[in-house]
Amino acid sequence: MSSNTSTFAFSSSGLAPDRATAIWGALRKAIQLVFDGRASSLRFEELYRSSYSLVLHKHGAMLYDGTVALITEQLKKVSRVVVAAPKETLLDVVVNEWNNHKVVMVMIRDILMYMDKTYCKQEKKVPVYDMGLLLFQNHVVRNGSVSIKLRSVLLENIFNERHGEIVDRVLLKNCLSMLVDVAVYNHKVYQQVFEEEFLKHTRNFYAQESQDFISRNTVPDYLVKVEKRLQEEEQRAAAYLDKTTHAKLKAVLHEELIAKYAERLVADERSGAVPMFQADSIANMRRMYALFSRVPSTLDCLRASLGALVRETGTNIVRDQENVKNPTLFVQQVLDCRAKFHSFVVQSFNEDRSFARTLKDGLEHFINLDSRAAQYLSLYIDEMLKKGLKGITEDEVELRLGNVMSIFRYLQDKDVFEDFYKQHLAGRLLSGQSASADVEKAMIAKLKAECGHQFTSRLEGMFKDMELSKQVMEHFTKWKGQLVQSSSSTLSSIVSTVTMSNRDAVAAAKATADTELNVTVLTTGFWPIPVVPDCVLPQPAEQCAKMFADFYMNRHSGRRLTWQTNLGTAELRCKFARGRKELVVHTYQMCILMMYNKGDKFTFAELRDATNIPDAELQRHLLSLAHPKIKVLRKTPNTKSIADDHTFAYNMKYTSKLFRVKIRLLSAAAAKVEPKKVPASVIEARKNRVEASIVRVMKSRKTLDHSNLVAEVLKQLTSRFTVKPAFIKKRIESLIEREYLERDKDDRRQYNYLA
Amino acid sequence: KTSIHGFSPMPKKKSTGKPKPKPKGKAAKRTSSSSRSSPAKQVKRSDLDTSFDRWKAKGIEDGAADDQDTLQGGAFIALCEDLDIDVEDVALLVLAWKLQACHMQFTREDWSRVTTLGVSTVSDLKGQMDGLRRQLEQESTFTEVYNWVYHFARERPECKILDLETAVGYWQLLLKGRWNLLDEWCNWIQTEWKKAVTADVWKQLLVFTRLKGGLKSYDPCGSWPTVVDEFVEWHEAKQAKDAK
Numbered sequence A: 001m002s003s004n005t006s007t008f009a010f011s012s013s014g015l016a017p018d019r020a021t022a023i024w025g026a027l028r029k030a031i032q033l034v035f036d037g038r039a040s041s042l043r044f045e046e047l048y049r050s051s052y053s054l055v056l057h058k059h060g061a062m063l064y065d066g067t068v069a070l071i072t073e074q075l076k077k078v079s080r081v082v083v084a085a086p087k088e089t090l091l092d093v094v095v096n097e098w099n100n101h102k103v104v105m106v107m108i109r110d111i112l113m114y115m116d117k118t119y120c121k122q123e124k125k126v127p128v129y130d131m132g133l134l135l136f137q138n139h140v141v142r143n144g145s146v147s148i149k150l151r152s153v154l155l156e157n158i159f160n161e162r163h164g165e166i167v168d169r170v171l172l173k174n175c176l177s178m179l180v181d182v183a184v185y186n187h188k189v190y191q192q193v194f195e196e197e198f199l200k201h202t203r204n205f206y207a208q209e210s211q212d213f214i215s216r217n218t219v220p221d222y223l224v225k226v227e228k229r230l231q232e233e234e235q236r237a238a239a240y241l242d243k244t245t246h247a248k249l250k251a252v253l254h255e256e257l258i259a260k261y262a263e264r265l266v267a268d269e270r271s272g273a274v275p276m277f278q279a280d281s282i283a284n285m286r287r288m289y290a291l292f293s294r295v296p297s298t299l300d301c302l303r304a305s306l307g308a309l310v311r312e313t314g315t316n317i318v319r320d321q322e323n324v325k326n327p328t329l330f331v332q333q334v335l336d337c338r339a340k341f342h343s344f345v346v347q348s349f350n351e352d353r354s355f356a357r358t359l360k361d362g363l364e365h366f367i368n369l370d371s372r373a374a375q376y377l378s379l380y381i382d383e384m385l386k387k388g389l390k391g392i393t394e395d396e397v398e399l400r401l402g403n404v405m406s407i408f409r410y411l412q413d414k415d416v417f418e419d420f421y422k423q424h425l426a427g428r429l430l431s432g433q434s435a436s437a438d439v440e441k442a443m444i445a446k447l448k449a450e451c452g453h454q455f456t457s458r459l460e461g462m463f464k465d466m467e468l469s470k471q472v473m474e475h476f477t478k479w480k481g482q483l484v485q486s487s488s489s490t491l492s493s494i495v496s497t498v499t500m501s502n503r504d505a506v507a508a509a510k511a512t513a514d515t516e517l518n519v520t521v522l523t524t525g526f527w528p529i530p531v532v533p534d535c536v537l538p539q540p541a542e543q544c545a546k547m548f549a550d551f552y553m554n555r556h557s558g559r560r561l562t563w564q565t566n567l568g569t570a571e572l573r574c575k576f577a578r579g580r581k582e583l584v585v586h587t588y589q590m591c592i593l594m595m596y597n598k599g600d601k602f603t604f605a606e607l608r609d610a611t612n613i614p615d616a617e618l619q620r621h622l623l624s625l626a627h628p629k630i631k632v633l634r635k636t637p638n639t640k641s642i643a644d645d646h647t648f649a650y651n652m653k654y655t656s657k658l659f660r661v662k663i664r665l666l667s668a669a670a671a672k673v674e675p676k677k678v679p680a681s682v683i684e685a686r687k688n689r690v691e692a693s694i695v696r697v698m699k700s701r702k703t704l705d706h707s708n709l710v711a712e713v714l715k716q717l718t719s720r721f722t723v724k725p726a727f728i729k730k731r732i733e734s735l736i737e738r739e740y741l742e743r744d745k746d747d748r749r750q751y752n753y754l755a
Numbered sequence B: 001k002t003s004i005h006g007f008s009p010m011p012k013k014k015s016t017g018k019p020k021p022k023p024k025g026k027a028a029k030r031t032s033s034s035s036r037s038s039p040a041k042q043v044k045r046s047d048l049d050t051s052f053d054r055w056k057a058k059g060i061e062d063g064a065a066d067d068q069d070t071l072q073g074g075a076f077i078a079l080c081e082d083l084d085i086d087v088e089d090v091a092l093l094v095l096a097w098k099l100q101a102c103h104m105q106f107t108r109e110d111w112s113r114v115t116t117l118g119v120s121t122v123s124d125l126k127g128q129m130d131g132l133r134r135q136l137e138q139e140s141t142f143t144e145v146y147n148w149v150y151h152f153a154r155e156r157p158e159c160k161i162l163d164l165e166t167a168v169g170y171w172q173l174l175l176k177g178r179w180n181l182l183d184e185w186c187n188w189i190q191t192e193w194k195k196a197v198t199a200d201v202w203k204q205l206l207v208f209t210r211l212k213g214g215l216k217s218y219d220p221c222g223s224w225p226t227v228v229d230e231f232v233e234w235h236e237a238k239q240a241k242d243a244k
Helices: A017-036 A044-056 A060-084 A087-111 A113-123 A128-141 A145-162 A169-181 A188-216 A219-240 A243-267 A273-278 A282-293 A296-319 A321-325 A327-348 A353-367 A372-387 A394-408 A414-431 A437-451 A453-484 A488-495 A502-511 A539-555 A587-595 A604-611 A615-626 A680-701 A706-717 A725-737 B039-061 B074-083 B090-099 B108-117 B122-135 B139-153 B164-175 B182-193 B199-209 B226-243
Strands: A569-576 A579-586 A601-603 A633-636 A647-650 A660-662 A703-705 A741-743 A750-753
Touching: A017 A044, A017 A060, A017 A087, A044 A060, A044 A087, A044 A113, A060 A087, A060 A113, A060 A128, A060 A145, A087 A113, A087 A128, A087 A145, A087 A169, A113 A128, A128 A145, A128 A169, A128 A188, A145 A169, A145 A188, A145 A219, A169 A188, A169 A219, A188 A219, A188 A243, A219 A243, A219 A282, A243 A273, A243 A282, A243 A296, A273 A282, A273 A296, A273 A327, A282 A296, A282 A327, A296 A321, A296 A327, A296 A353, A321 A327, A327 A353, A327 A372, A327 A394, A372 A394, A372 A414, A372 A437, A394 A437, A414 A437, A414 A453, A414 A680, A437 A453, A453 A539, A539 A587, A569 A587, A579 A587, A587 A604, A587 A615, A601 A604, A604 A615, A604 A647, A615 A633, A615 A647, A680 A703, A680 A706, A680 A725, A680 A750, A703 A706, A706 A725, A706 A750, A725 A741, A725 B199, A725 B226, A741 B199, B039 B074, B039 B108, B039 B122, B074 B090, B074 B122, B090 B108, B090 B122, B090 B139, B090 B164, B108 B122, B139 B164, B139 B199, B164 B182, B164 B199, B182 B226, B199 B226
Parallel strands: A579 A660
Antiparallel strands: A569 A579, A601 A647, A633 A647, A703 A750, A741 A750
């Protein structure tokens, strides 16, 4: 370093003590000037060099300690000022002094930088700037009552601001950052002087406020207030609180405002969760969800409330007596229930998965409470298709089908639904009541997409049967027509297709020429139709039937035709005293009425023997004909019950306004479907499916232990229906008996597949 | 009281200790089994053969069908008399197992296996009865005999399951003293379950009686037959009720 003309010459060999002291004295004066704010007259270089030379010549200690003493003196003066300051201006004063001090310290640090870098480092002393801070802490902040007063002023400010007053946020911010800085960038002082009390204060404040508010206001209002308060606090924290306080403050707020009252808010009867759900207050619920999300554990009680309400609502729908009678209403209500809560899930709960699952569980619970849901769902579709789809757009239809599918997915015993659907579909197809084949097919397509083609194979089979029957009928009619109009030359070519002699064929055709026959051929496996004993058909019908049977058998050898006499209708032209009428009746009724070509009066026993119709059905059909409103037959005695000797006479005096009369059939005593029980036919089907599944699994695994086998089978079947493990066990036993499986000789828990 | 074998026992004769006199003059019937014997034993074998004939005749007297070369029905009574054992002695079942006899009858072929016991006369066989009984003390032998009884006890070969009454009778015979729940089981299965017994159930029951730790270690989700599950359920319910 080059020397120049300066009053501070030094020699390389050292500094004499008195020289050092002089230099120090000069420095001290300079520092004092800095304190007094008159630093502009000083020359930085000189001061720097002074301190440099002192340190260089091993006088660092003197320099350091001296500086410390100086600063301390100064700060004592400062603290007197601070202590004397009244409350209203305390913050101002403190911050002022602090800012001054900082400026001073910077200057001093610059001057003494060499000391910092060498002496302080070597001697491991706190650098001068930081020392300045610490000194400020000790002598000003921690001075007796200063900290306490400071605290109280700060808290008062915040309290006021919370009550809506405006406070000087910059001042507060500076004060608080002072507290942080003053501990050399750790937060102990800040926490001790301010933060701890602040948090306590906050907690008490809100504990009080919330309690007051909640007891006098509704839940939605409370939620609004909480939202507001939280926003405020966040703003405040950002504006002047130290960053480290933010999380702690949030925790306190969440606890005092939300967590503490969560259960109460949800459970409040007048305005809590349940009323909000019922009133469709989506916005309120959204707010509640947003707030509760801050404290995730509180979401549990909200979710539980949703689940409980869904179940309750649903159970009421299921138990509602009105719905028992009206399937459409039932389904509609279920759909509404689902839609309602679904909109909450989407709009208020932000599609939260756990809430969606709670809704799903709740719906599943009550839909599966008893097997009526499956039945009614099928009836809903049945009614929709029977009543006609006039005035309903394609989109609407699509929507309805979609709705039905969404409920279908919640069914646990899907095969019960399949059973009912089969029955209803059969009814619709056979009586020609289906309004639209397209819609029917669309429904089946949806079921197929959901459950696989096995589920719908029989339903589709039913449709095919109907179409095929139409084709067969066309051929038959053509063939018969040809026979009737045949000339002998063309006879042989036509008749060779049938196993009748030429003459018989023509005779039969001519004889039945004025009897129109319409046949629907059903494949046995597809249709849920019980087997009934054959009844005795009247002669013309019998001939027609035989003719058709022969025709069909020739086209499809190897098949067996059985006439389902418990179904079907007939149109009879009847002679009455007042003229002819056409009666549309059931097959059995046709048998009965045709008897009256041979006589006027018959007893019940005679009718039964002659027609071979099962008793219960015979009674039903006779009563329909003899019904007082209909009176095609006259019953003696005219009672509802029938005994063997009661007689039925043809009523020549029968009249009706219409020419073509449809005779209404008394409905059969409906087979009581126990709502809770699964229909027997379904249980039988299940047995077979379970066994098939067991065999499938065992065939591929060759050997498997019991619990795994049961688990695999359950997995395979769970999409169709649910069964208990005990049910599967019984099937396993049955298969062991029939030697499809065996128990392993060494491990009784293991099963082996027997090819 | 009819025995488990389904026929009424003749009044028990006191054992005199004298062996039955060998019928003289009856030619030994040449059967396939005796044709396999070594010449030295030929004469003595005929004692077993002739006894077989004698018992068979007794059986036919008692009403058994005479078109088959087997011992059935009343023949057993005569057999047991000669062997000086009770008709319901387990030794008979062990013997049946040794002979691999099924369907409540000893065919002549079955009978020919009696030589595996190391006997050549009926009196020899009589002396073996105790030995047969003692064989049951070995667990593995007992298991085999027990399992075999299922085949033996089914009178009609075409019927694959054992009727309940017979099953209960044999259970009482075989498991007496070996299972503390025997009486409860027999009672319960006759009053509550009432169905015939399959081979699987028969076999698994023995395993069940040997279940270590008793009913407390019973696993209802295990691979036990459902009848056992139901029994355990009933038993537990009864115990709960009795405890009150």
